[in-house]
Every structure is written in C-alpha cells, then in structure tokens.
Amino acid sequence: MDDLVAGLLAGKVRPLAKAITVVENDRPGKRELLKKIYPQTGNAYLLGITGPPGAGKSTLTDKVIVKLRQQGKTVGVIAVDPSSPFSGGAILGDRIRMQQHALDDGVFIRSMATRSHLGGLSKSAVDVIHLMDAAGKDVIIIETVGVGQDEVDIVRIAKTTVVVMVPGLGDSVQIAKAGVMEIADVFAVNKADRDGSDKLISELRAMLDMVKNKEKPEIFRTIAVDDTGIDELVQGIYAHGDRVLETGLLRKKIVEIAESELRAYLLDTIMERSTNMASYEDVVKRVADKKITPMDGVDEIFIGLGLQKQN
Amino acid sequence: MSCTENKARLAERQEQWQGMVDKALARFPERKEAFATTSDIEMKRLFTPADVEAIDYNDEVGFPGEFPFTRGVQPTMYRARFWTMRQYAGFGSAKQTNERYRYLLDQGQTGLSVAFDLPTQIGYDSDHELSDGEVGKVGVAIDSLADMEILFDQIALDKVSTSMTINAPAAVLLAMYIAVAEKQGVSSEKLRGTIQNDVLKEYFARGTYIFPPQPSMKIITDIFSYCKDNLPNWNTISISGYHIREAGSSAVQEVAFTLADGLAYVDAAVKTGLDVDVFAKRLSFFFNVHNNFLEEVAKFRAARRLWAKLMKERFGAKKASSMMMRFHTQTAGCSLTAQQPDNNVVRVTMQALAAVLGGTNSLHTNSRDEALCLPTEDSVRIALRTQQIIAHESGVADTIDPLAGSYMVESMTSEIEAKALEYINKIDGLGGVVKAIEAGYMQQEIGDSAYAYQKSIETAEQVIVGVNKFTIEEAAPENLLRIKKEMEIEQLESLKAMKGKRDAAAVAASLKELRQVAESGDNLLPIIVSAVKTYATLGEVCGVLREVFGEYTEA
Amino acid sequence: MDKKIKVLVAKPGLDGHDRGAKVVSRALRDAGMEVIYTGIRQTPEQIVATAVQEDVDSIGLSCLSGAHNKLFPKVVDLLKEKGAEDVLVFGGGIIPDEDIPGLKEAGIAEIFLPGTSTEDTIAFIKNNVTQA
Incomplete structure (x- = not known):
C-alpha cells in the first residue's frame, strides 16, 4: 500500500492505474488509500464535458487535450460509457478518438463504465478524480453522456462544465432534457458547419434568456474534427474558471462537493453497517408483516449500532 | 381464358394447395419456423405468378443492354x-x-x-x-x-x-x-x-x-x-x-x-x-x-x-x-x-x-x-x-x-x-x-x-459445414505459402540502394512543387506523374500530402 | 462481489479488418465484461500504454495481415518492461498452425483461429485471468 501511494504521489502511471482499480472495485484498502492521498488533493482544475451521444464529445475532448498539452499542463481524463443493462458489461470506445495521446506521459486516460448501480458511479468517479488530482494532474476532464442523475451529479461538481450540442439531433428537446441548462457553464455547438447550427444557437439563446439567477453561459462554435474553434473554447473555459474564483463561487462549490461526498459515504456506511447486523433481516421481516413501522425499525437498528434513537 | 379468370383460378388453386400444406405440416413440421435470407427477407414456401404481378416486364426487367439493365449491360452478354x-x-x-x-x-x-x-x-x-x-x-x-x-x-x-x-x-x-x-x-x-x-x-x-x-x-x-x-x-x-x-x-x-x-x-x-x-x-x-x-x-x-x-x-x-x-x-x-x-x-x-x-x-x-x-x-x-x-x-x-x-x-x-x-x-x-x-x-x-x-x-441456426456440423479431427495443413523473413530485409536494402542512385535534387524539387500544387488546389495528377519519374517514393509523395491535407482518425 | 473483468481488444499493425475484433468485443460485453476497444492501426507501444492506464486483466490482439509474429510478441515484451506481465494476452486472426508454438513460447497464452466460437474465447478469459 505504501508503495502504491508513494508511486501515485510521484505521478507514476502504473500505481495510479492500480489505485483506480482499488477504488472502482471497492477493494480492501480503499479507505486507507483515500485517507493517505486526500491531503494532496484540491489542486486540479476539474472540467466536465457532457452532451448527447453523437455530439462529438470524445473528438472535442481530444482536441482540448492537445491545447492543454501545448500549454504544458498535465491532463487526466475519465471517459464514461454506459454499462449494458442486460449483461452488466460494456464497450468503452471513447478512447479511440484520443489514442494519439497514448504515449504521452502527461496524459492519463481511464475508461469507466456506469455499472448501473445507484449512486455508484458518481461516488467512485469522485474518488478517481481525487486519485488523479493527488497524482499531480493539472486538469482533469470527465467526459460523460449527460443522461441519468449519476452522470449529472458528476459534472455538477466540475469547476467548469462544457455542454456539447450538435445541430440535427432534435435540438430544442435536447436542450430542455437532462437539466443541461442548469449545469452548463459553457456551451460548445459542435459540427457547426452543419445546417441548423444558427437555429440551434438562437434557440439556445432564447432558452437562456428564460433562466434567471445564473450567469449566462458563453456559446462557442466548434468543428472538432478539423480543430476549428478549440482555442476560443479553451479560453472561454479558463475565463469561466477565473470568474468562479473571483465571485467566491468556487468556495461554495467546494463546500457543496464536500457535502455531497460526505452524504454519499454516510449513507453507504450506515447501510453497510446496518445490513451487516444479525438482526437486520428480522427487522425487515417484521416491517413486512406490519408488526412494526419502518420508523420503529430504524430506531431498533440505530440502537443496535450503539446510536441514539431519533426523537 | 381472360386474365381475371386466370387470377381467380390461381387463387383458388393456391388455397387448395394450402390445405395440402397444412396437412403435411401437421405430420412433418418444416426444418425452421421461418425461412429468411441474410438480409432478413422472407423466403416464402412457394413463389407464384401472384408474386410478380406488380412487376412490369418492359419497365422493370426489359432487355439486355437496355435501361434499366436488369438482365445485363451488353446485348449479347457471354455469347x-x-x-x-x-x-x-x-x-x-x-x-x-x-x-x-x-x-x-x-x-x-x-x-x-x-x-x-x-x-x-x-x-x-x-x-x-x-x-x-x-x-x-x-x-x-x-x-x-x-x-x-x-x-x-x-x-x-x-x-x-x-x-x-x-x-x-x-x-x-x-x-x-x-x-x-x-x-x-x-x-x-x-x-x-x-x-x-x-x-x-x-x-x-x-x-x-x-x-x-x-x-x-x-x-x-x-x-x-x-x-x-x-x-x-x-x-x-x-x-x-x-x-x-x-x-x-x-x-x-x-x-x-x-x-x-x-x-x-x-x-x-x-x-x-x-x-x-x-x-x-x-x-x-x-x-x-x-x-x-x-x-x-x-x-x-x-x-x-x-x-x-x-x-x-x-x-x-x-x-x-x-x-x-x-x-x-x-x-x-x-x-x-x-x-x-x-x-x-x-x-x-x-x-x-x-x-x-x-x-x-x-x-x-x-x-x-x-x-x-x-x-x-x-x-x-x-x-x-x-x-x-x-x-x-x-x-x-x-x-x-x-x-x-x-x-x-x-x-x-x-x-x-x-x-x-x-x-x-x-x-x-x-x-x-x-x-x-x-x-x-x-x-x-x-x-x-x-x-x-x-x-x-x-447457435447452429446457420450451419457451416465442417465448422459447426460435420466436423472431423484434422491434421495441421501442410505446404502453405509463407513469405520469407529475408524478403523484408531485401526490400529495405533495395529501397536504400535506389535512394542512393537517384538524382536527389530532382526529387527534392518535384516534392516542393507537389506541395505547392497541393496547397493551390490545382489538379495533382500531372505533378505526381513527374514526381514518381524522378523516383520519389510513395511514402515521400504521400508524406507531403499528409502534411498538407492532414490525416483521418477513426470515427 | 464478483469483480468485473476488464479486457482490451486491440488491432496492432496496419490491418483494417476489424470485423472479428468488433464481434468479439460485443460478445465479451454480452458476457458481462468491460471491453476497451481502441480501433485499428495501433502500435504495440500504444496498446501496452493503454493496457497499463486502464489496468486491464487481459488483452485480445487481432491481426489478419500476417504480421502477428512481429507484433504479438512485442506486446508481451513491452508488458514485461512495464511490470505488467500478469496481464493475460491472447490473439486471433489468420495465423498458420506452425506459428502457434512460437507465439505461445513468446508469452501469448492462446491463439484463436477462424471459426472459433466466441463462447470458447469467453470461457478461456474467465478461466485464466488473475485478478490481483
């Protein structure tokens, strides 16, 4: 474990990769690992890139990596793809478009499947972010399809979230869906050479006008395949990051993240300890048989755990 | 008999035949519940004139060498x-x-x-x-x-x-x-x-x-x-x-x-x-x-x-x-x-x-x-x-x-x-x-x-003879054609020798011109023809074009 | 809890025939594995760097061009160099029988020839991966 932590903190590839597996698979030692690296986190710029399938997120991510590397920044990428609801397996293909960075020591890419268990992805993804952060990555990009609460939760914790849109995918519906209006800090209208991009942008503007109490996100036109508009997008991302810092929003965000992490672990810990109790099944049974109320059941479990019962 | 009478008679006879089929099916079910091609087009049990009724011979089938060429592109084909x-x-x-x-x-x-x-x-x-x-x-x-x-x-x-x-x-x-x-x-x-x-x-x-x-x-x-x-x-x-x-x-x-x-x-x-x-x-x-x-x-x-x-x-x-x-x-x-x-x-x-x-x-x-x-x-x-x-x-x-x-x-x-x-x-x-x-x-x-x-x-729904049915134990095949390892080395040597003999200045000049033409958008063929004549290599010519046009990455 | 098996399916070399690699990827997914597919024209260096970052349990190499004798062993050698020799490497493609002993000696655990059922590949991976 100490070797793993030392290697990770020194920015070595294989220890980081192994540490991610520990976290992702909930292996023994996870807690100790996170505890050791936690003080070394908090330095990376966390960038979320989200949008519907077919929007060109991976290609855009690839081009953004190129710019960041030109600026001398090291980059971690978490590329999320959905697990099959039938088999639990997944094909993780986002890397195809980023393989030009495979031999660059300054870029670490990790594919993750959603594994479709409640709350699971966002929690382990946050832990993976911590590991990459501790390993010294300057920017961590999390790329994910913006559907499902889990995935929205992940991008919500990013310092800056880019929502990628593309003309011709049932535009206005697409905008209204998945709460992207509230999570977007910057919009990238990709494949902007296509018919319908002007219309998409004006629809976006119209919808943004209706959203109150939030800074209006900037909209950038990009054509990721031929590198058009990427410089401007990266500048726009940093400009947003600066504003977050100036307005004190960053501190608020950090607290929010800490709170949501804490909540996730709290729930997990209580659940784990409860279900490990011998009397747990019996409590469930009695609730099912209407002998006691669920609230009574909680009291019994809390007492069993040595906690005070609720008032 | 008129055309309508013919059609009526066909329908009637097909119905009778269907009766026979039903009896046969009751005794011997068919090999599969449904038959289809690789494109998932249904293979019917039997095709009849009713299946081609809507196809106009003159418009859709026609004659070889004539529009729409269904029967072939030459008037006499393989004759x-x-x-x-x-x-x-x-x-x-x-x-x-x-x-x-x-x-x-x-x-x-x-x-x-x-x-x-x-x-x-x-x-x-x-x-x-x-x-x-x-x-x-x-x-x-x-x-x-x-x-x-x-x-x-x-x-x-x-x-x-x-x-x-x-x-x-x-x-x-x-x-x-x-x-x-x-x-x-x-x-x-x-x-x-x-x-x-x-x-x-x-x-x-x-x-x-x-x-x-x-x-x-x-x-x-x-x-x-x-x-x-x-x-x-x-x-x-x-x-x-x-x-x-x-x-x-x-x-x-x-x-x-x-x-x-x-x-x-x-x-x-x-x-x-x-x-x-x-x-x-x-x-x-x-x-x-x-x-x-x-x-x-x-x-x-x-x-x-x-x-x-x-x-x-x-x-x-x-x-x-x-x-x-x-x-x-x-x-x-x-x-x-x-x-x-x-x-x-x-x-x-x-x-x-x-x-x-x-x-x-x-x-x-x-x-x-x-x-x-x-x-x-x-x-x-x-x-x-x-x-x-x-x-x-x-x-x-x-x-x-x-x-x-x-x-x-x-x-x-x-x-x-x-x-x-x-x-x-x-x-x-x-x-x-x-x-x-x-x-x-x-x-x-x-x-x-x-x-x-x-x-x-x-699932053996599609039988491949010798693979998922009618298999046998086989010895490893012999007498296969192999490319000898030396071939690659010889090719590298001859490439090197060729590069030593050609007029390097002529090659450089033609590649420079190729770049200009590629950037200008003019037709590339004339300059490529003259470049290969100077023994500029395939890799050199494509290398210049790669620099000008960029490379595709898999979608 | 039963841990997910992670497999990298990779096409080394210049060969663009990805039908087999894609069919195998889908079959492994449907067997509950997580498959990383990196597309065609990958160098052994890229494949190994990817395998290390993704911390995969196994790598499946597909090559139909005849370059397997050079490319497959190189992947194994590079894994050793990176200290990742515990990764199970298998291969498939148009590979003459007489090449198989040499490839196995070089550290390729198994070679699957045309006509192999994906079930066999799945069973092989499940029986042979070592999950640290």
Missing part, C-alpha cells in the same frame, strides 16, 4: 465473350509477384489484378516504423517506380488490362503505371484497367484510409478529370461493396452502402463541373458473392436496376453508358473455412455460378487455402479452373440471364431494390455518406449484422 477472369494476386517482392502474373497469364487468365501490401496501401515506404512486419504480407510491396518496373517486367501493358486494389494513394500508383508504360513505349491512351480509388468505404469497412474525406474526394475527382483527357480507356474508380460485405453486412446493406458511395462520387464530380455523360461511363463497381445462391443472383440484378434509375433520376444522365453498372465480383473471403479447406472449392464454385447468373463482367474466384494463408500456385490454378469449367462446360453462359422470369428471383430482385433504396434515403436524411460515416451509422449497421450472423453460427 460474345465470357466475363474477364481476373485473379487478385500479389505477395512478397515485385519480382515474386511478376512471376505469379506470368504464370497466371500462361494459364489462360485474361486480366491482371494487383494486391498491394498494407504499407503501400496506406502510403508508407517499407522502411517506415509502422511497416515493420507488414512488408510484402498481404500483397506486393511497392516503394517506388523501380519496384513497379520489376512488377510489370515482360508484360506488355498495351495487351493486358490491369486492376489495382489501391485507394488512398491511387493517384501515385496510377502515375507509376503510366510511367512504366511510357518506358515500354506504350502511350497512356492505350492503357486499360481499373484503380479501386474508392476511399469512402475505407472509412467504414476496410480501414486503409489516409486523408480526411474532403481532400480524399478532391484527389478522386482530380483522377476523374485527368483520366478523361489522358486515359480514356481507364476505369477511374471501382466502387466497392466487396469489403462492406466482408465487414459483415447483409446483401441489402452491401447494395445500399455501395450505391450510396457511388452517388457521393458522382455528386462530387458533378459539383466540380464535370459532365455526368462524360465521366460516368468510366465508373465501375465491385461486389461480393456470398453463399445464399438465389439472394445473390437477385442482388446483382437489383443493383444494376437501381443504379440505372438513380443515375437517370438524380443526375439526369442521358447516355445509356452513363447508367449501366459494370462490375467485378469476388467470391466471399469471409465464407472460406480453415476447417476442411477443400470444401472451399465447392463453396467457391457455387458462389462463382451465382455471379455468372447475376451477369458479372469480371470475376475472381478465391483459393481454398485463403482462410489459412496466401494461396499456393496449385490452389490458385484450381480457382481459375473453376471459372473455366463454368464458362466452357456448364452451358449457363449460352443464354442471357437464364433465371429471369423465375417468380422467386424477380420477386427477390424487387425486394432487394426496395430495401436498398430505403437505406439510401436514410443516409440522405443524415446528410449524405460522409456525415453518416462521422455519425458511425454504417459502422453500427454493419456491426449489428456481423454480430447477428456470428450468433446464428454459434
């Missing part, structure tokens, strides 16, 4: 001349391949077909780091004009027609061919042959792309334009469904995606100002022929008819030659089995027969050992003999399109045409082939079909 027997060959060095070509011509083959190795197809010289291990493996290694001179040594280029399976660097290999001919004293207008030059399918089915779609389309239209003026007998493109099928598509997808590519090329050429009735006659096609015999025959007929209609309707083509689809066919490589390889001779025979009954203009028959390695000389001879036996002994070439009028074949022809057109309309809706490739549409469709086919084999 005048058999299809061209053209075996795809190439391996190792130019010298080895030249020997194989001269053997094949001696054996009665009527055209050459060049297989290039992967570095050549992707525009790398043999000494490029990515070429390591690939030199001479799936075809012949060509680095410069010097190799091309050896490849066609003692083969008179005014007497033979040559097909080259080359796509992204097609302009460079064509330029070398022109230069070799010139050295033989053969002027370019006498050259006959084909370059594949079909880059679109590389992006979604075959993988040997170099440049992004836009500059690739530009190089292709440059070739159209150059050949129109300089190589009037050259087929400037071979729009290929073969590889789409090999990648796992169904027969309908093969027709649809190939024709969609064809429409994109015609569209691009028309947009550069070329007259459709001038260049379209030099377009040719290339299909696969797979196991489902009747579906395959119908597929060829449907493809010809659909293309003729599309050229007329969409581009206003006026000349018959602009609407007629001429095509080469190759038996399906993916249908060959490594188990009991001699069985492949039988598969290839039936596939070849389907291609002939479908009216192919030229044909390659695979060798029995190709699921194991490159074909040996013995295997190649049997494959060629298969075509010769069909041509000379079977009698099927003595009358034109003999399966026309079969209720089943005519019905299937119409069905394939309709389903392919549906796909083409879908691709149009996505913004055309290039947008559809970027969206991964064809890749997904082909992947779905390939996976479904694999599953049908694993």
Whole structure:
C-alpha cells in the first residue's frame, strides 16, 4: 500500500492505474488509500464535458487535450460509457478518438463504465478524480453522456462544465432534457458547419434568456474534427474558471462537493453497517408483516449500532 | 381464358394447395419456423405468378443492354465473350509477384489484378516504423517506380488490362503505371484497367484510409478529370461493396452502402463541373458473392436496376453508358473455412455460378487455402479452373440471364431494390455518406449484422459445414505459402540502394512543387506523374500530402 | 462481489479488418465484461500504454495481415518492461498452425483461429485471468 501511494504521489502511471482499480472495485484498502492521498488533493482544475451521444464529445475532448498539452499542463481524463443493462458489461470506445495521446506521459486516460448501480458511479468517479488530482494532474476532464442523475451529479461538481450540442439531433428537446441548462457553464455547438447550427444557437439563446439567477453561459462554435474553434473554447473555459474564483463561487462549490461526498459515504456506511447486523433481516421481516413501522425499525437498528434513537 | 379468370383460378388453386400444406405440416413440421435470407427477407414456401404481378416486364426487367439493365449491360452478354477472369494476386517482392502474373497469364487468365501490401496501401515506404512486419504480407510491396518496373517486367501493358486494389494513394500508383508504360513505349491512351480509388468505404469497412474525406474526394475527382483527357480507356474508380460485405453486412446493406458511395462520387464530380455523360461511363463497381445462391443472383440484378434509375433520376444522365453498372465480383473471403479447406472449392464454385447468373463482367474466384494463408500456385490454378469449367462446360453462359422470369428471383430482385433504396434515403436524411460515416451509422449497421450472423453460427441456426456440423479431427495443413523473413530485409536494402542512385535534387524539387500544387488546389495528377519519374517514393509523395491535407482518425 | 473483468481488444499493425475484433468485443460485453476497444492501426507501444492506464486483466490482439509474429510478441515484451506481465494476452486472426508454438513460447497464452466460437474465447478469459 505504501508503495502504491508513494508511486501515485510521484505521478507514476502504473500505481495510479492500480489505485483506480482499488477504488472502482471497492477493494480492501480503499479507505486507507483515500485517507493517505486526500491531503494532496484540491489542486486540479476539474472540467466536465457532457452532451448527447453523437455530439462529438470524445473528438472535442481530444482536441482540448492537445491545447492543454501545448500549454504544458498535465491532463487526466475519465471517459464514461454506459454499462449494458442486460449483461452488466460494456464497450468503452471513447478512447479511440484520443489514442494519439497514448504515449504521452502527461496524459492519463481511464475508461469507466456506469455499472448501473445507484449512486455508484458518481461516488467512485469522485474518488478517481481525487486519485488523479493527488497524482499531480493539472486538469482533469470527465467526459460523460449527460443522461441519468449519476452522470449529472458528476459534472455538477466540475469547476467548469462544457455542454456539447450538435445541430440535427432534435435540438430544442435536447436542450430542455437532462437539466443541461442548469449545469452548463459553457456551451460548445459542435459540427457547426452543419445546417441548423444558427437555429440551434438562437434557440439556445432564447432558452437562456428564460433562466434567471445564473450567469449566462458563453456559446462557442466548434468543428472538432478539423480543430476549428478549440482555442476560443479553451479560453472561454479558463475565463469561466477565473470568474468562479473571483465571485467566491468556487468556495461554495467546494463546500457543496464536500457535502455531497460526505452524504454519499454516510449513507453507504450506515447501510453497510446496518445490513451487516444479525438482526437486520428480522427487522425487515417484521416491517413486512406490519408488526412494526419502518420508523420503529430504524430506531431498533440505530440502537443496535450503539446510536441514539431519533426523537 | 381472360386474365381475371386466370387470377381467380390461381387463387383458388393456391388455397387448395394450402390445405395440402397444412396437412403435411401437421405430420412433418418444416426444418425452421421461418425461412429468411441474410438480409432478413422472407423466403416464402412457394413463389407464384401472384408474386410478380406488380412487376412490369418492359419497365422493370426489359432487355439486355437496355435501361434499366436488369438482365445485363451488353446485348449479347457471354455469347460474345465470357466475363474477364481476373485473379487478385500479389505477395512478397515485385519480382515474386511478376512471376505469379506470368504464370497466371500462361494459364489462360485474361486480366491482371494487383494486391498491394498494407504499407503501400496506406502510403508508407517499407522502411517506415509502422511497416515493420507488414512488408510484402498481404500483397506486393511497392516503394517506388523501380519496384513497379520489376512488377510489370515482360508484360506488355498495351495487351493486358490491369486492376489495382489501391485507394488512398491511387493517384501515385496510377502515375507509376503510366510511367512504366511510357518506358515500354506504350502511350497512356492505350492503357486499360481499373484503380479501386474508392476511399469512402475505407472509412467504414476496410480501414486503409489516409486523408480526411474532403481532400480524399478532391484527389478522386482530380483522377476523374485527368483520366478523361489522358486515359480514356481507364476505369477511374471501382466502387466497392466487396469489403462492406466482408465487414459483415447483409446483401441489402452491401447494395445500399455501395450505391450510396457511388452517388457521393458522382455528386462530387458533378459539383466540380464535370459532365455526368462524360465521366460516368468510366465508373465501375465491385461486389461480393456470398453463399445464399438465389439472394445473390437477385442482388446483382437489383443493383444494376437501381443504379440505372438513380443515375437517370438524380443526375439526369442521358447516355445509356452513363447508367449501366459494370462490375467485378469476388467470391466471399469471409465464407472460406480453415476447417476442411477443400470444401472451399465447392463453396467457391457455387458462389462463382451465382455471379455468372447475376451477369458479372469480371470475376475472381478465391483459393481454398485463403482462410489459412496466401494461396499456393496449385490452389490458385484450381480457382481459375473453376471459372473455366463454368464458362466452357456448364452451358449457363449460352443464354442471357437464364433465371429471369423465375417468380422467386424477380420477386427477390424487387425486394432487394426496395430495401436498398430505403437505406439510401436514410443516409440522405443524415446528410449524405460522409456525415453518416462521422455519425458511425454504417459502422453500427454493419456491426449489428456481423454480430447477428456470428450468433446464428454459434447457435447452429446457420450451419457451416465442417465448422459447426460435420466436423472431423484434422491434421495441421501442410505446404502453405509463407513469405520469407529475408524478403523484408531485401526490400529495405533495395529501397536504400535506389535512394542512393537517384538524382536527389530532382526529387527534392518535384516534392516542393507537389506541395505547392497541393496547397493551390490545382489538379495533382500531372505533378505526381513527374514526381514518381524522378523516383520519389510513395511514402515521400504521400508524406507531403499528409502534411498538407492532414490525416483521418477513426470515427 | 464478483469483480468485473476488464479486457482490451486491440488491432496492432496496419490491418483494417476489424470485423472479428468488433464481434468479439460485443460478445465479451454480452458476457458481462468491460471491453476497451481502441480501433485499428495501433502500435504495440500504444496498446501496452493503454493496457497499463486502464489496468486491464487481459488483452485480445487481432491481426489478419500476417504480421502477428512481429507484433504479438512485442506486446508481451513491452508488458514485461512495464511490470505488467500478469496481464493475460491472447490473439486471433489468420495465423498458420506452425506459428502457434512460437507465439505461445513468446508469452501469448492462446491463439484463436477462424471459426472459433466466441463462447470458447469467453470461457478461456474467465478461466485464466488473475485478478490481483
């Protein structure tokens, strides 16, 4: 474990990769690992890139990596793809478009499947972010399809979230869906050479006008395949990051993240300890048989755990 | 009896027969609950005149050599001349391949077909780091004009027609061919042959792309334009469904995606100002022929008819030659089995027969050992003999399109045409082939079909003789053709020696000019022809173009 | 809890025939594995760097061009160099029988020839991966 932590903190590839597996698979030692690296986190710029399938997120991510590397920044990428609801397996293909960075020591890419268990992805993804952060990555990009609460939760914790849109995918519906209006800090209208991009942008503007109490996100036109508009997008991302810092929003965000992490672990810990109790099944049974109320059941479990019962 | 009476009688008799069928089914159920082709087209128990009632013979079937060419593109078809027997060959060095070509011509083959190795197809010289291990493996290694001179040594280029399976660097290999001919004293207008030059399918089915779609389309239209003026007998493109099928598509997808590519090329050429009735006659096609015999025959007929209609309707083509689809066919490589390889001779025979009954203009028959390695000389001879036996002994070439009028074949022809057109309309809706490739549409469709086919084999719903049924214990096959390790080293040495002898200043000057032309947007062919004559290598020429045009990465 | 098996399916070399690689990827997914597919034209260096970052349990190499004797052993050698020799490497493609002993000696655990059922590949991976 100490070797793993030392290697990770020194920015070595294989220890980081192994540490991610520990976290992702909930292996023994996870807690100790996170505890050791936690003080070394908090330095990376966390960038979320989200949008519907077919929007060109991976290609855009690839081009953004190129710019960041030109600026001398090291980059971690978490590329999320959905697990099959039938088999639990997944094909993780986002890397195809980023393989030009495979031999660059300054870029670490990790594919993750959603594994479709409640709350699971966002929690382990946050832990993976911590590991990459501790390993010294300057920017961590999390790329994910913006559907499902889990995935929205992940991008919500990013310092800056880019929502990628593309003309011709049932535009206005697409905008209204998945709460992207509230999570977007910057919009990238990709494949902007296509018919319908002007219309998409004006629809976006119209919808943004209706959203109150939030800074209006900037909209950038990009054509990721031929590198058009990427410089401007990266500048726009940093400009947003600066504003977050100036307005004190960053501190608020950090607290929010800490709170949501804490909540996730709290729930997990209580659940784990409860279900490990011998009397747990019996409590469930009695609730099912209407002998006691669920609230009574909680009291019994809390007492069993040595906690005070609720008032 | 009147027509209505006839129809009524048919319906009545069919009903009676259905009664018999029901009784038979009660006693003996059929082998499967439903029968379907690879394209998921229902194979009915019986086809009758009712199935072809809606097909107007004059409009939809017609006569050979006439629109819509369902029955073939020539008025007399194989009664005048058999299809061209053209075996795809190439391996190792130019010298080895030249020997194989001269053997094949001696054996009665009527055209050459060049297989290039992967570095050549992707525009790398043999000494490029990515070429390591690939030199001479799936075809012949060509680095410069010097190799091309050896490849066609003692083969008179005014007497033979040559097909080259080359796509992204097609302009460079064509330029070398022109230069070799010139050295033989053969002027370019006498050259006959084909370059594949079909880059679109590389992006979604075959993988040997170099440049992004836009500059690739530009190089292709440059070739159209150059050949129109300089190589009037050259087929400037071979729009290929073969590889789409090999990648796992169904027969309908093969027709649809190939024709969609064809429409994109015609569209691009028309947009550069070329007259459709001038260049379209030099377009040719290339299909696969797979196991489902009747579906395959119908597929060829449907493809010809659909293309003729599309050229007329969409581009206003006026000349018959602009609407007629001429095509080469190759038996399906993916249908060959490594188990009991001699069985492949039988598969290839039936596939070849389907291609002939479908009216192919030229044909390659695979060798029995190709699921194991490159074909040996013995295997190649049997494959060629298969075509010769069909041509000379079977009698099927003595009358034109003999399966026309079969209720089943005519019905299937119409069905394939309709389903392919549906796909083409879908691709149009996505913004055309290039947008559809970027969206991964064809890749997904082909992947779905390939996976479904694999599953049908694993569940033995689809029997493959010798693989999932009728298997035997077999000894490892012997006498396979291997490329010797020394070949790669020799190729590297000869490349190095050639570079030492050529006029370095002339090479540098021509590459500089090439860059200027590429940046200017002028036609690239003249400068590529003069560059290869200075012995600038394929990798050097493609390297300059890579710098100017960029490289494509997989979508 | 039963841990997910992670497999990298890779196509080394210049060969663009990805039908087999894609079919195998889908079959492994349907068997509950997580498959990383990196596309065609990958160098052994890229494949190994990817395998290390993704911390995969196994790598499946597909090559139909005849370059397997150079490319497959190189992947194994590079894995050793990176200290990742515990990764199970298998291969498939048009590979002559006589090459198989040499490839196995070089550290390729198994070679699957044309006509292999995906079930066999799945069973092989499940029986042979070592999950640290």
